[in-house]
Amino acid sequence: MxxxxxxxxxxxxxxxxxxxxxxxxxxxxxxxxxxxxxxxxxxxxxxxxxxxxxxxxxxxxxxxxxxxxxxxxxxxxxxxxxxxxxxxxxxxxxxxxxxxxxxxxxxxDNPFAFTPDQEKMASFHALASCTLKTPASRYYEDVQQYLAGQLDRDYWSNLGLQGLADYVMRLDQGDNTNQLCKCISQLPEPLLLMLARLLEHTQPNPALQQRLADHLLQLLQHADTPPELIAALIRSLCGGSDKIRDQAIDAVLASPYALEAEVIVALATRCHTSLNQPQRLQRFLEQLAAGKAGQLGFNRILSDLMFLADLRPRILEAFRDPNRSEQLSQAIGEMLGSGFSTTGHAH
Structure with a gap:
């Protein structure tokens, strides 16, 4: 055998x-x-x-x-x-x-080996140490103390990526989740960005997920919020409760930020299960067609999403929606005309 x-x-x-x-x-x-x-x-x-x-x-x-x-x-x-x-x-x-x-x-040493990016590698090592019940890295304690307000606010730049990943993978330990809930809206932007991206590999409890969603909704009200921060917060919500995530996604899709390439990519790659809802998928496609990712981004994102068995028929159905905009119709036409195969992906 x-x-x-x-x-x-x-x-x-x-x-x-x-x-x-x-x-x-x-x-x-x-x-x-x-x-x-x-x-x-x-x-x-x-x-x-x-x-x-x-x-x-x-x-x-x-x-x-x-x-x-x-x-x-x-x-x-x-x-x-x-x-x-x-x-x-x-x-x-x-x-x-x-x-x-x-x-x-x-x-x-084989042709199928790959090296994850730094963030994923740090998260994997943190997850491995939790799985093996071995101690966190020496950077973990610093992060705990900082987020508990025991270190100077400007100390954030000294926090190690591995320590942040260890903290995020240990949200169920001690008072970690509660401390993070308390300080989310006061965190320096680069630190919040990093923590949000690391949180995508976890299942934050409803209290933490709601705090992240609330903060995201506040940031959507400001025209000067960096798109990468909106994208990172979307990623932080992807592993938790469907209801909280979907409400936040609907707010993002109704905002000008949905036209930003990194935001639409975060929605496509991290929240694809939310796109199974036909009206949300239609809004997503309209924003993707109108957005800054351009035709190439439209082709690439849909090529990946149509590889998912549950989404594929829904996307093809949305393509046939008689109420779709002229802009979406044109983007679909360009994609299908560029050698895109409806049985697979772009050639």
């Missing part, structure tokens, strides 16, 4: 956790990934036509010697794993099965 990646990695005393790394970091059940490997289901969270996965491997008796790998696996037009890519990694592992160091090399 054909060997599976999950079988090869869970040997002896090894423990394995798999995380999706595409849009945001989220736990991927091993049985789900096994079914993806067996081509029984499409990859559930495709991003840019790939499965982006993080693998955390450890021995319970030596947690400090854990191994972390990141793999970017190509998907076919229907979102199924391209077997040749998986087979290549499995073969590398089988060739090096005797030597654990070689196993590490087999997963790192």
């Amino acid at each position: 054909e060997k599976l990646l999950t079988q090869l990695l869970q040997h002896d005393d090894n423990r394995l956790r798999i995380f999706d790394m595409g849009r945001r970091i989220s736990k991927l059940p091993i049985d789900t990934f096994t079914r993806v490997e067996q081509n029984r289901i499409p990859y559930p969270l495709p991003f840019l036509h790939h499965a982006w996965v993080g693998l955390l491997l450890w021995n319970p008796s030596a947690k400090d010697q854990n191994l972390i790998w990141f793999l970017k696996l190509p998907l076919d037009e229907q979102g199924y794993l391209i077997q040749a890519a998986r087979d290549d990694i499995v073969n590398r592992l089988l060739q090096n099965a005797i030597d654990p160091q070689s196993e590490q090399d087999a997963l790192k």
